Amino acid sequence: MVGMASVGIRIRERRVNIGLKQSELAEKVGISASYLNLIEHNRRRIAGRLLLHLADALGVDPVALSEGAQASLVARLQECAVYHGVDITGDGAAADLAARYPQWAQFMIELDRKVRQLEQAVDGLSDRLSHDPHLATSLHEVLTTVTAIRSTSSILVETDDIEPEWQNRFHRNISEDSQRLAEEAQALVGYLDGAGSDGGSVGSVWDELDGFLAHYEYNFVGHDLSPDGANALCAVPELKTRSGNVLAKRFLSLYAKDLADLGDDEFRTALDKMGQDAAAIAAMCQVPISTVMRRLAFSPREWLERPVGLVACDASGSFFLRKPIAGFHIPRFGSACPLWPLFGALQTPMRLSEATITHTGREGGTFSVQAYADLMPGQTGSHLPIIHAYMTITPNHQDASPSFKVGAACRVCAISGCKSRRELSILSDDL
Protein backbone atom coordinates (compact mmCIF):
# COMPACT_ATOMS: atom_id res chain seq x y z
CA MET A 1 0.00 0.00 0.00
CA VAL A 2 2.86 2.32 0.76
CA GLY A 3 4.29 1.71 -2.65
CA MET A 4 0.98 2.31 -4.45
CA ALA A 5 0.46 5.56 -2.58
CA SER A 6 3.90 6.71 -3.62
CA VAL A 7 3.56 5.97 -7.32
CA GLY A 8 0.10 7.50 -7.64
CA ILE A 9 1.01 10.60 -5.75
CA ARG A 10 4.22 11.04 -7.66
CA ILE A 11 2.43 10.77 -10.98
CA ARG A 12 -0.14 13.35 -9.94
CA GLU A 13 2.48 15.70 -8.48
CA ARG A 14 4.61 15.52 -11.58
CA ARG A 15 1.62 15.97 -13.89
CA VAL A 16 0.48 19.04 -12.01
CA ASN A 17 4.00 20.45 -11.91
CA ILE A 18 4.34 20.32 -15.66
CA GLY A 19 0.84 21.66 -16.21
CA LEU A 20 -0.75 18.60 -17.82
CA LYS A 21 -4.44 17.84 -17.43
CA GLN A 22 -5.46 14.33 -16.48
CA SER A 23 -7.13 13.87 -19.86
CA GLU A 24 -4.01 15.01 -21.70
CA LEU A 25 -1.71 12.63 -19.87
CA ALA A 26 -4.17 9.77 -20.22
CA GLU A 27 -4.36 10.33 -23.97
CA LYS A 28 -0.55 10.41 -24.26
CA VAL A 29 -0.21 6.97 -22.72
CA GLY A 30 -3.33 5.41 -24.22
CA ILE A 31 -5.54 4.98 -21.15
CA SER A 32 -8.78 6.59 -20.08
CA ALA A 33 -8.80 9.66 -17.89
CA SER A 34 -10.93 7.81 -15.38
CA TYR A 35 -8.36 5.00 -15.16
CA LEU A 36 -5.60 7.54 -14.68
CA ASN A 37 -7.68 9.09 -11.93
CA LEU A 38 -7.85 5.72 -10.17
CA ILE A 39 -4.09 5.37 -10.46
CA GLU A 40 -3.41 8.82 -9.06
CA HIS A 41 -5.73 8.12 -6.13
CA ASN A 42 -4.06 4.84 -5.28
CA ARG A 43 -6.86 2.61 -6.41
CA ARG A 44 -4.89 0.85 -9.12
CA ARG A 45 -1.38 -0.52 -9.04
CA ILE A 46 0.79 -0.07 -12.12
CA ALA A 47 4.08 -1.37 -13.36
CA GLY A 48 5.87 -2.47 -16.50
CA ARG A 49 5.03 -0.78 -19.81
CA LEU A 50 2.36 1.54 -18.50
CA LEU A 51 4.81 2.86 -15.88
CA LEU A 52 7.40 3.35 -18.60
CA HIS A 53 4.92 5.21 -20.82
CA LEU A 54 3.79 7.44 -17.96
CA ALA A 55 7.39 8.22 -17.01
CA ASP A 56 8.15 9.05 -20.63
CA ALA A 57 5.07 11.27 -20.94
CA LEU A 58 5.95 13.04 -17.71
CA GLY A 59 9.58 13.47 -18.71
CA VAL A 60 11.06 11.58 -15.76
CA ASP A 61 13.13 8.47 -15.23
CA PRO A 62 10.88 5.46 -14.50
CA VAL A 63 12.95 4.79 -11.37
CA ALA A 64 11.79 8.12 -10.01
CA LEU A 65 8.23 6.84 -10.15
CA SER A 66 8.88 3.23 -9.23
CA GLU A 67 8.21 1.64 -5.95
CA GLY A 68 11.83 0.38 -5.71
CA ALA A 69 13.49 3.76 -5.41
CA GLN A 70 10.59 5.02 -3.37
CA ALA A 71 10.73 2.14 -0.94
CA SER A 72 14.44 2.75 -0.43
CA LEU A 73 13.84 6.45 0.26
CA VAL A 74 10.97 5.70 2.61
CA ALA A 75 12.94 3.08 4.50
CA ARG A 76 15.81 5.49 4.89
CA LEU A 77 13.49 8.23 6.20
CA GLN A 78 11.91 5.85 8.68
CA GLU A 79 15.32 4.75 9.88
CA CYS A 80 16.33 8.40 10.36
CA ALA A 81 13.24 9.02 12.47
CA VAL A 82 13.92 5.98 14.65
CA TYR A 83 17.58 6.92 15.11
CA HIS A 84 16.71 10.43 16.26
CA GLY A 85 13.88 9.21 18.47
CA VAL A 86 11.22 11.03 16.48
CA ASP A 87 7.79 9.50 16.85
CA ILE A 88 6.29 9.82 13.38
CA THR A 89 2.97 8.11 13.72
CA GLY A 90 0.57 7.23 11.01
CA ASP A 91 1.15 4.70 8.34
CA GLY A 92 2.50 6.26 5.17
CA ALA A 93 3.80 9.50 6.69
CA ALA A 94 7.32 8.88 5.44
CA ALA A 95 6.00 7.67 2.10
CA ASP A 96 3.92 10.81 1.63
CA LEU A 97 6.90 13.00 2.39
CA ALA A 98 9.09 11.08 -0.01
CA ALA A 99 6.47 11.10 -2.72
CA ARG A 100 5.40 14.72 -2.47
CA TYR A 101 8.76 16.27 -1.69
CA PRO A 102 11.49 13.87 -2.82
CA GLN A 103 14.17 16.56 -2.82
CA TRP A 104 13.34 17.58 0.72
CA ALA A 105 13.39 13.92 1.70
CA GLN A 106 16.84 13.51 0.17
CA PHE A 107 17.94 16.67 1.94
CA MET A 108 16.79 15.29 5.28
CA ILE A 109 18.65 12.06 4.62
CA GLU A 110 21.80 13.98 3.75
CA LEU A 111 21.43 16.08 6.90
CA ASP A 112 21.06 12.91 8.94
CA ARG A 113 24.25 11.53 7.41
CA LYS A 114 26.15 14.72 8.30
CA VAL A 115 24.73 14.76 11.82
CA ARG A 116 25.90 11.21 12.39
CA GLN A 117 29.36 12.06 11.06
CA LEU A 118 29.58 15.03 13.41
CA GLU A 119 28.36 12.97 16.33
CA GLN A 120 31.05 10.43 15.62
CA ALA A 121 33.63 13.21 15.55
CA VAL A 122 32.34 14.50 18.89
CA ASP A 123 32.60 11.01 20.36
CA GLY A 124 36.18 10.77 19.27
CA LEU A 125 37.13 14.24 20.46
CA SER A 126 35.39 13.84 23.78
CA ASP A 127 37.11 10.54 24.32
CA ARG A 128 40.39 12.22 23.47
CA LEU A 129 39.82 15.27 25.64
CA SER A 130 39.07 13.06 28.61
CA HIS A 131 41.81 10.55 28.33
CA ASP A 132 44.57 11.53 25.94
CA PRO A 133 47.55 11.94 28.27
CA HIS A 134 49.44 14.21 25.88
CA LEU A 135 46.43 16.44 25.48
CA ALA A 136 45.80 16.55 29.23
CA THR A 137 49.39 17.60 29.87
CA SER A 138 49.27 20.25 27.14
CA LEU A 139 46.04 21.71 28.45
CA HIS A 140 47.42 21.75 31.95
CA GLU A 141 50.47 23.70 30.80
CA VAL A 142 48.32 26.19 28.95
CA LEU A 143 46.08 26.75 31.97
CA THR A 144 49.06 27.15 34.27
CA THR A 145 50.65 29.76 32.02
CA VAL A 146 47.33 31.59 31.66
CA THR A 147 47.03 31.63 35.45
CA ALA A 148 50.46 33.18 35.82
CA ILE A 149 49.64 35.87 33.25
CA ARG A 150 46.28 36.61 34.82
CA SER A 151 47.64 36.91 38.35
CA THR A 152 50.58 39.04 37.30
CA SER A 153 48.59 41.41 35.11
CA SER A 154 45.96 41.82 37.85
CA ILE A 155 48.67 42.97 40.21
CA LEU A 156 49.91 45.54 37.72
CA VAL A 157 46.43 46.86 37.10
CA GLU A 158 45.10 46.82 40.67
CA THR A 159 48.16 47.89 42.69
CA ASP A 160 48.56 51.65 42.70
CA ASP A 161 51.80 51.96 44.65
CA ILE A 162 53.77 49.12 43.17
CA GLU A 163 57.50 49.59 43.38
CA PRO A 164 59.28 50.09 40.03
CA GLU A 165 61.44 47.05 40.67
CA TRP A 166 58.38 44.84 41.06
CA GLN A 167 56.71 46.50 38.12
CA ASN A 168 59.66 45.66 35.88
CA ARG A 169 59.81 42.15 37.21
CA PHE A 170 56.15 41.51 36.57
CA HIS A 171 56.32 42.99 33.08
CA ARG A 172 59.17 40.64 32.32
CA ASN A 173 57.20 37.70 33.72
CA ILE A 174 54.20 38.54 31.53
CA SER A 175 56.41 38.80 28.50
CA GLU A 176 58.02 35.43 29.18
CA ASP A 177 54.71 33.76 29.92
CA SER A 178 53.09 35.23 26.83
CA GLN A 179 55.85 33.80 24.67
CA ARG A 180 55.50 30.44 26.37
CA LEU A 181 51.73 30.49 26.01
CA ALA A 182 52.01 31.21 22.32
CA GLU A 183 54.32 28.23 21.88
CA GLU A 184 52.12 25.95 23.96
CA ALA A 185 49.02 27.02 22.05
CA GLN A 186 50.72 26.46 18.71
CA ALA A 187 51.85 23.01 19.78
CA LEU A 188 48.33 22.18 20.96
CA VAL A 189 46.72 23.37 17.75
CA GLY A 190 49.27 21.45 15.73
CA TYR A 191 48.54 18.34 17.73
CA LEU A 192 44.79 18.67 17.32
CA ASP A 193 45.08 19.57 13.64
CA GLY A 194 47.10 16.46 13.03
CA ALA A 195 44.53 14.41 14.88
CA GLY A 196 41.60 15.72 12.85
CA SER A 197 42.89 15.69 9.32
CA ASP A 198 42.93 12.00 8.65
CA GLY A 199 40.34 10.81 11.08
CA GLY A 200 42.85 10.04 13.78
CA SER A 201 46.57 10.44 13.52
CA VAL A 202 49.17 8.84 15.70
CA GLY A 203 48.95 10.14 19.25
CA SER A 204 50.20 7.12 21.23
CA VAL A 205 51.94 3.84 20.60
CA TRP A 206 48.54 2.15 20.43
CA ASP A 207 47.57 4.59 17.70
CA GLU A 208 50.75 3.55 15.92
CA LEU A 209 49.72 -0.10 16.13
CA ASP A 210 46.23 0.76 14.87
CA GLY A 211 47.75 2.68 12.00
CA PHE A 212 50.12 -0.17 11.19
CA LEU A 213 47.30 -2.71 11.05
CA ALA A 214 45.13 -0.42 8.95
CA HIS A 215 48.05 0.13 6.56
CA TYR A 216 47.95 -3.58 5.74
CA GLU A 217 44.14 -3.72 5.82
CA TYR A 218 44.23 -5.97 8.87
CA ASN A 219 45.72 -9.03 7.22
CA PHE A 220 49.15 -10.22 6.19
CA VAL A 221 48.32 -12.96 3.72
CA GLY A 222 51.27 -13.63 1.47
CA HIS A 223 53.69 -11.52 3.49
CA ASP A 224 57.00 -12.77 4.81
CA LEU A 225 56.63 -13.05 8.56
CA SER A 226 60.23 -14.02 9.34
CA PRO A 227 62.28 -11.58 11.47
CA ASP A 228 63.62 -9.95 8.30
CA GLY A 229 60.15 -9.90 6.83
CA ALA A 230 58.74 -8.32 10.00
CA ASN A 231 61.41 -5.61 9.82
CA ALA A 232 60.36 -4.85 6.27
CA LEU A 233 56.68 -4.83 7.19
CA CYS A 234 57.38 -2.39 10.01
CA ALA A 235 59.07 0.09 7.71
CA VAL A 236 55.86 2.12 7.38
CA PRO A 237 55.23 5.77 8.24
CA GLU A 238 52.60 4.85 10.84
CA LEU A 239 55.26 3.41 13.15
CA LYS A 240 57.13 6.43 14.46
CA THR A 241 58.59 5.21 17.72
CA ARG A 242 60.55 2.28 18.99
CA SER A 243 57.63 1.32 21.23
CA GLY A 244 55.25 1.32 18.30
CA ASN A 245 57.69 -0.83 16.37
CA VAL A 246 57.90 -3.31 19.24
CA LEU A 247 54.12 -3.56 19.48
CA ALA A 248 53.81 -4.16 15.75
CA LYS A 249 56.43 -6.90 15.81
CA ARG A 250 54.78 -8.50 18.79
CA PHE A 251 51.54 -8.57 16.83
CA LEU A 252 53.27 -10.09 13.81
CA SER A 253 54.77 -12.76 16.02
CA LEU A 254 51.31 -13.63 17.36
CA TYR A 255 49.89 -13.59 13.84
CA ALA A 256 52.63 -15.96 12.65
CA LYS A 257 51.93 -18.32 15.54
CA ASP A 258 48.22 -18.30 14.73
CA LEU A 259 49.04 -19.01 11.10
CA ALA A 260 51.26 -21.92 12.14
CA ASP A 261 48.46 -23.35 14.31
CA LEU A 262 45.73 -22.77 11.75
CA GLY A 263 46.94 -22.34 8.20
CA ASP A 264 45.03 -20.43 5.57
CA ASP A 265 43.77 -23.49 3.67
CA GLU A 266 42.60 -25.31 6.78
CA PHE A 267 40.99 -22.13 8.09
CA ARG A 268 39.12 -21.45 4.84
CA THR A 269 37.89 -25.02 4.70
CA ALA A 270 36.62 -24.70 8.25
CA LEU A 271 34.93 -21.40 7.37
CA ASP A 272 33.10 -23.05 4.50
CA LYS A 273 31.87 -25.84 6.73
CA MET A 274 31.23 -24.06 10.01
CA GLY A 275 30.64 -20.46 9.06
CA GLN A 276 32.11 -17.79 11.31
CA ASP A 277 31.53 -19.68 14.55
CA ALA A 278 34.79 -19.51 16.49
CA ALA A 279 33.91 -22.37 18.83
CA ALA A 280 32.92 -24.70 16.01
CA ILE A 281 36.07 -23.94 14.01
CA ALA A 282 38.22 -24.36 17.11
CA ALA A 283 36.68 -27.76 17.79
CA MET A 284 37.01 -28.86 14.19
CA CYS A 285 40.64 -27.76 13.85
CA GLN A 286 41.68 -28.51 17.44
CA VAL A 287 43.06 -25.05 18.11
CA PRO A 288 42.35 -22.53 20.87
CA ILE A 289 39.20 -20.44 20.46
CA SER A 290 41.24 -17.25 20.81
CA THR A 291 43.38 -18.34 17.84
CA VAL A 292 40.25 -18.67 15.70
CA MET A 293 38.93 -15.31 16.88
CA ARG A 294 42.13 -13.61 15.79
CA ARG A 295 42.13 -15.49 12.47
CA LEU A 296 38.58 -14.34 11.83
CA ALA A 297 39.42 -10.74 12.55
CA PHE A 298 42.69 -10.63 10.64
CA SER A 299 41.62 -12.38 7.44
CA PRO A 300 40.93 -10.76 4.07
CA ARG A 301 37.38 -9.45 3.89
CA GLU A 302 36.60 -11.54 0.84
CA TRP A 303 37.08 -14.75 2.84
CA LEU A 304 34.24 -13.87 5.17
CA GLU A 305 30.50 -13.78 4.75
CA ARG A 306 30.23 -10.92 7.24
CA PRO A 307 32.87 -8.46 8.43
CA VAL A 308 34.46 -9.15 11.81
CA GLY A 309 35.73 -6.58 14.27
CA LEU A 310 37.83 -7.42 17.29
CA VAL A 311 38.82 -5.91 20.58
CA ALA A 312 41.16 -7.47 23.12
CA CYS A 313 42.06 -6.46 26.64
CA ASP A 314 44.23 -7.59 29.49
CA ALA A 315 43.15 -8.27 33.07
CA SER A 316 43.05 -4.55 33.85
CA GLY A 317 40.54 -4.03 31.06
CA SER A 318 43.05 -2.06 28.97
CA PHE A 319 42.88 -2.64 25.24
CA PHE A 320 45.93 -4.07 23.53
CA LEU A 321 44.47 -5.02 20.17
CA ARG A 322 41.72 -3.48 18.11
CA LYS A 323 40.18 -3.99 14.72
CA PRO A 324 37.40 -1.48 14.11
CA ILE A 325 34.02 -2.27 12.61
CA ALA A 326 31.44 0.21 11.38
CA GLY A 327 28.78 1.09 13.92
CA PHE A 328 30.64 -0.23 16.97
CA HIS A 329 32.71 2.59 18.37
CA ILE A 330 35.72 1.42 20.38
CA PRO A 331 37.20 4.19 22.54
CA ARG A 332 40.77 5.04 21.72
CA PHE A 333 41.56 6.29 25.17
CA GLY A 334 40.25 5.53 28.58
CA SER A 335 37.70 2.93 29.55
CA ALA A 336 34.94 1.42 27.54
CA CYS A 337 31.38 0.47 28.46
CA PRO A 338 31.50 -2.06 31.33
CA LEU A 339 28.53 -3.91 29.84
CA TRP A 340 30.59 -5.30 26.99
CA PRO A 341 30.76 -9.11 27.13
CA LEU A 342 34.53 -8.71 26.67
CA PHE A 343 34.83 -7.71 30.33
CA GLY A 344 32.49 -10.45 31.47
CA ALA A 345 34.85 -12.94 29.84
CA LEU A 346 37.60 -11.81 32.22
CA GLN A 347 35.53 -13.20 35.06
CA THR A 348 34.86 -16.55 33.39
CA PRO A 349 38.10 -17.41 31.60
CA MET A 350 38.26 -20.34 29.18
CA ARG A 351 34.51 -20.16 28.64
CA LEU A 352 33.02 -18.76 25.46
CA SER A 353 30.07 -16.42 25.83
CA GLU A 354 27.86 -15.20 23.04
CA ALA A 355 25.40 -12.37 22.94
CA THR A 356 23.45 -10.10 20.67
CA ILE A 357 24.02 -6.49 21.63
CA THR A 358 22.77 -3.18 20.36
CA HIS A 359 25.41 -0.47 20.34
CA THR A 360 23.74 2.81 21.12
CA GLY A 361 26.59 4.89 19.77
CA ARG A 362 26.25 7.34 16.97
CA GLU A 363 25.89 4.99 14.05
CA GLY A 364 25.02 2.13 16.30
CA GLY A 365 23.58 -1.15 15.23
CA THR A 366 22.97 -4.66 16.42
CA PHE A 367 25.87 -7.05 16.61
CA SER A 368 26.56 -10.66 17.39
CA VAL A 369 29.54 -10.94 19.71
CA GLN A 370 31.61 -13.80 21.00
CA ALA A 371 33.84 -13.23 24.00
CA TYR A 372 36.53 -15.51 25.37
CA ALA A 373 39.42 -15.11 27.80
CA ASP A 374 42.66 -17.06 27.70
CA LEU A 375 44.46 -17.98 30.91
CA MET A 376 48.24 -18.14 30.78
CA PRO A 377 50.87 -18.82 33.43
CA GLY A 378 51.74 -15.70 35.35
CA GLN A 379 55.01 -14.01 36.08
CA THR A 380 57.54 -15.90 38.14
CA GLY A 381 56.89 -15.02 41.73
CA SER A 382 53.28 -14.04 41.13
CA HIS A 383 50.31 -16.26 41.87
CA LEU A 384 48.16 -14.38 39.39
CA PRO A 385 47.69 -15.86 35.93
CA ILE A 386 47.83 -13.67 32.85
CA ILE A 387 44.40 -13.17 31.31
CA HIS A 388 43.76 -11.90 27.81
CA ALA A 389 40.17 -11.49 26.71
CA TYR A 390 38.97 -11.25 23.12
CA MET A 391 35.65 -10.21 21.66
CA THR A 392 34.69 -10.59 18.01
CA ILE A 393 32.00 -8.26 16.70
CA THR A 394 29.86 -9.05 13.67
CA PRO A 395 26.92 -7.06 12.29
CA ASN A 396 23.60 -8.77 12.94
CA HIS A 397 20.97 -7.64 10.49
CA GLN A 398 18.68 -10.60 10.58
CA ASP A 399 18.69 -12.50 13.82
CA ALA A 400 15.76 -11.51 15.98
CA SER A 401 17.39 -12.71 19.21
CA PRO A 402 16.80 -10.39 22.13
CA SER A 403 19.64 -7.97 22.55
CA PHE A 404 20.78 -5.71 25.33
CA LYS A 405 22.07 -2.19 24.91
CA VAL A 406 25.65 -1.14 25.36
CA GLY A 407 27.45 2.11 24.74
CA ALA A 408 30.98 3.07 23.74
CA ALA A 409 31.94 4.74 27.01
CA CYS A 410 29.96 6.30 29.85
CA ARG A 411 30.97 9.82 28.92
CA VAL A 412 29.33 9.64 25.50
CA CYS A 413 26.52 7.20 26.25
CA ALA A 414 22.88 8.24 26.46
CA ILE A 415 21.51 5.05 28.05
CA SER A 416 19.52 6.19 31.08
CA GLY A 417 19.21 4.29 34.33
CA CYS A 418 22.31 2.20 33.70
CA LYS A 419 23.51 0.71 36.96
CA SER A 420 27.03 0.36 35.57
CA ARG A 421 27.41 4.03 34.67
CA ARG A 422 30.75 5.31 35.87
CA GLU A 423 30.52 9.02 35.06
CA LEU A 424 28.08 11.60 33.74
CA SER A 425 27.47 11.62 30.07
CA ILE A 426 27.87 14.75 27.99
CA LEU A 427 24.58 13.72 26.42
CA SER A 428 22.47 13.67 29.55
CA ASP A 429 22.51 14.43 33.26
CA ASP A 430 21.76 10.84 34.15
CA LEU A 431 24.10 9.14 36.65
Add this chain to the structure above:
Amino acid sequence: MGKSVLLIEDEPNIVEAISFILSRDGWSVATHSNGHDANQVIEDKSPDLVILDVMLPGKSGFDILRDLRSVGAKPDLPVLVLTARGQNKDRELAFELGASDFMSKPFSNGEVLATVRRLVAG
Protein backbone atom coordinates in the same frame (compact mmCIF):
# COMPACT_ATOMS: atom_id res chain seq x y z
CA MET B 1 48.19 39.89 60.49
CA GLY B 2 51.41 38.10 61.44
CA LYS B 3 50.24 34.77 60.10
CA SER B 4 52.18 32.52 57.79
CA VAL B 5 51.38 30.74 54.56
CA LEU B 6 53.34 27.94 52.88
CA LEU B 7 52.86 28.00 49.11
CA ILE B 8 53.70 24.67 47.42
CA GLU B 9 53.71 25.42 43.70
CA ASP B 10 56.27 24.72 40.96
CA GLU B 11 55.35 27.49 38.50
CA PRO B 12 57.74 30.35 39.47
CA ASN B 13 55.67 33.23 38.11
CA ILE B 14 52.56 32.05 39.93
CA VAL B 15 54.64 31.78 43.08
CA GLU B 16 55.89 35.32 42.61
CA ALA B 17 52.42 36.76 41.99
CA ILE B 18 50.71 35.00 44.90
CA SER B 19 53.62 35.75 47.25
CA PHE B 20 53.39 39.42 46.28
CA ILE B 21 49.68 39.81 47.00
CA LEU B 22 49.83 37.85 50.25
CA SER B 23 52.90 39.74 51.49
CA ARG B 24 51.18 43.01 50.72
CA ASP B 25 48.27 41.82 52.83
CA GLY B 26 50.60 41.19 55.77
CA TRP B 27 51.21 37.47 55.41
CA SER B 28 54.57 35.82 55.87
CA VAL B 29 55.01 33.65 52.80
CA ALA B 30 57.28 30.61 52.46
CA THR B 31 57.47 28.72 49.20
CA HIS B 32 58.40 25.22 48.08
CA SER B 33 58.47 23.96 44.51
CA ASN B 34 58.42 20.19 44.55
CA GLY B 35 56.42 17.38 46.06
CA HIS B 36 59.25 15.08 47.12
CA ASP B 37 59.72 16.43 50.61
CA ALA B 38 56.70 18.68 50.84
CA ASN B 39 55.26 16.90 53.87
CA GLN B 40 58.52 17.36 55.75
CA VAL B 41 58.63 21.04 54.79
CA ILE B 42 55.08 21.48 56.10
CA GLU B 43 56.19 19.86 59.33
CA ASP B 44 59.25 22.08 59.60
CA LYS B 45 57.65 25.40 58.66
CA SER B 46 54.47 24.85 60.64
CA PRO B 47 52.44 27.42 58.67
CA ASP B 48 48.95 28.64 59.51
CA LEU B 49 47.77 27.64 56.06
CA VAL B 50 49.07 25.69 53.09
CA ILE B 51 48.32 26.57 49.47
CA LEU B 52 48.90 23.34 47.57
CA ASP B 53 49.16 22.79 43.84
CA VAL B 54 48.19 19.33 42.60
CA MET B 55 50.54 18.77 39.65
CA LEU B 56 53.95 18.85 41.35
CA PRO B 57 57.18 17.13 40.45
CA GLY B 58 57.95 14.11 42.58
CA LYS B 59 54.69 13.70 44.44
CA SER B 60 51.22 14.97 43.60
CA GLY B 61 49.37 17.44 45.75
CA PHE B 62 46.69 14.81 46.37
CA ASP B 63 49.26 12.41 47.80
CA ILE B 64 50.78 15.16 49.93
CA LEU B 65 47.32 15.99 51.27
CA ARG B 66 46.50 12.36 51.92
CA ASP B 67 49.69 11.91 53.94
CA LEU B 68 49.16 15.18 55.76
CA ARG B 69 45.75 14.04 56.99
CA SER B 70 46.56 10.42 57.67
CA VAL B 71 50.17 10.34 58.81
CA GLY B 72 51.03 13.89 59.86
CA ALA B 73 49.82 15.47 63.06
CA LYS B 74 48.06 18.25 61.18
CA PRO B 75 44.42 17.23 60.86
CA ASP B 76 43.16 20.79 61.28
CA LEU B 77 45.72 22.67 59.21
CA PRO B 78 43.78 24.61 56.54
CA VAL B 79 44.77 23.53 53.04
CA LEU B 80 43.71 25.37 49.89
CA VAL B 81 44.16 23.16 46.82
CA LEU B 82 44.91 24.90 43.54
CA THR B 83 44.82 23.03 40.26
CA ALA B 84 44.37 23.35 36.53
CA ARG B 85 42.46 20.06 36.75
CA GLY B 86 39.15 21.68 37.52
CA GLN B 87 36.73 18.85 36.83
CA ASN B 88 34.16 17.84 39.40
CA LYS B 89 35.91 14.57 40.08
CA ASP B 90 39.11 16.46 41.03
CA ARG B 91 37.17 18.74 43.32
CA GLU B 92 35.46 15.78 44.96
CA LEU B 93 38.73 13.96 45.40
CA ALA B 94 40.35 17.01 46.97
CA PHE B 95 37.59 17.32 49.54
CA GLU B 96 37.59 13.60 50.16
CA LEU B 97 41.28 13.76 50.97
CA GLY B 98 40.74 16.60 53.40
CA ALA B 99 41.14 19.85 51.47
CA SER B 100 39.65 22.87 53.22
CA ASP B 101 38.89 24.52 49.92
CA PHE B 102 39.55 24.03 46.20
CA MET B 103 40.26 26.54 43.46
CA SER B 104 40.64 25.91 39.75
CA LYS B 105 43.20 27.72 37.68
CA PRO B 106 43.05 30.35 36.39
CA PHE B 107 41.80 32.12 39.52
CA SER B 108 41.61 35.75 40.51
CA ASN B 109 44.02 37.22 43.05
CA GLY B 110 41.07 38.59 44.97
CA GLU B 111 39.56 35.12 45.31
CA VAL B 112 42.80 33.68 46.60
CA LEU B 113 43.21 36.46 49.16
CA ALA B 114 39.62 36.22 50.36
CA THR B 115 39.83 32.46 50.69
CA VAL B 116 43.11 32.55 52.60
CA ARG B 117 41.70 35.12 55.03
CA ARG B 118 38.54 33.07 55.51
CA LEU B 119 40.28 29.75 56.06
CA VAL B 120 42.68 31.10 58.65
CA ALA B 121 40.03 33.10 60.45
CA GLY B 122 37.67 30.17 60.45
